[in-house]
Amino acid sequence: MTLERLLAGPPKVINLGLEAFALELQAAGVPVVHVDWRPPAGGDPRLAALLAKLDDEGDEESRQ
């Protein structure tokens, strides 16, 4: 997805975080999916970052 293509029309958005942002985009007619996000690893940021790293490394390998 090049930047030119992003700028060519309204974005299509995945929203993680403030619900209000998803609702505003939806009201503006923008395709949006809101993620029911909650802190991973019981809210331990260091453990969460480690899990994310492992998850994504696995992900990259599986695609190669």
Place this chain on the structure above:
Amino acid sequence: MPVRAVVRAAFYQDSVALMRVAQELRARPGVREAAALMGTPANHELLAAAGLATAETKAAGPGDLVLAVDAETDAAVAAALAAADGLFAARRQALEAAVRVLPRTLDSALRHLPEANLVAISIPGAYAAAEALRALRRGLHIFLFSDNVPLADEVALKREAARRGLLCMGPDCGTAYVGGIGLGFANVVPRGRVGVVAASGTGLQAVASHLAALGEGLSHGIGVGGRDLSTHVGGPMTLFALEALGRDPATALVVLVSKPPDPTVLPRIEGALAGLRKPAVVCCLGAPTREGPGRWVATLEDAAEAAVATIRGQAWHPRAFADPTRVRARLAALGARSDLVLGLYTGGTLAHEAGLLLDPLLGPGRARVLDLGADEFTIGRPHPMLDPEARAARVREAGRDPAVGVILVDLVLGRAAHPDPAAPLAAAIRDARTAAEAAGRSLAAVASVVGTRDDPQGLAGQVAALEAAGAEVLPSNAQAARFAALLLRPDLAPSLLGHSP
């Protein structure tokens, strides 16, 4: 004096939902204080400071919701806690009705919207980088609203984004406009020919709103986050965005808004501006204006005016006030003040701009400008653009402070901001002025509003509400700061207003 708290384990709510529920609980009969917070270390400190910490709350972790109520009777406490559960359930129902599906992960969301091209992230900063990296690796552009993201993570995210040809707007990106759609705190502005690259959310909002007032609009507004032009980050997203707007056929002119770039980064920015092949206006607040490339201006208002004049092929010169005759009349009506200008701001860049204008006009020690959206004021609570109470309390405090002669405030409208921010600010200004008068003093309030007539709050009504509370409302932040300075230094009038006609 019952205080009771309950913990809902693994029940995450965002900061806006928590703020709204806490506000509704505080408004209930018999309730003295109420809190609805996630059990983070910072929030445990807030609970203790508010006298709301109990044995139950101390066990709550960052993924657990804490509800605590201090009320006059046990019955009032129980009713408030029950009401809180009902309020969260109602919010959830409204959200589910509006968005239909609520996937739990980014990958699951992508299955629902495979054509997605942008991920907007506003989760707490400690978790934001991991989700942002995941989005980049899926080939998605990022709007990263979250603040408190470590600098090293920002460097890594932007390196990854640049490697993949993706945009990483932020961290701490408050506002952006992509393809005519506002993200984050965004004023409702028309589409047009001006493309903005901004290292500041409120800076972008101010320029966009001034452009709208002048009858022009935005092609795109690309936010890059306040640290992009620092030596550590090196300006990768500013350079990427400048290059993209340079190629964009809908963009006739580019405006760059930031603090001064680090000297090690400046040559690269100058190189990009020189290579644009379309006119540019540069507003690096605090940098000495210079001769090209691009037209360098000193204020956000000047950036919009210079852009519009350039596009229309008109001559333009900066001016201190749009309506010097009216300013003269208002100064005469208000009379001179002594002592201190106290700036109480919700917009960081607006605060910075006000300080840059006030200090040289007033000299040392006569102006104090606080950015109440800065990290030190927002730990454990929402940004003051969403939650106006923290600023209202400081305005009232200023009414009791004999050192303060003028309070200077901003008010930022737009989507996702408070639905009626003028009301609590006007009430606080009224109270502060009444308190000052009761003590035999007179307190002046000077304001400016960032907004447009199409914003949900409506610019005219918000201005009228502030004026009804006795505030002087100027058409821009820069003019408001100069007006505040003139109240303390009427001797500056000839240089700022010209000689009386």
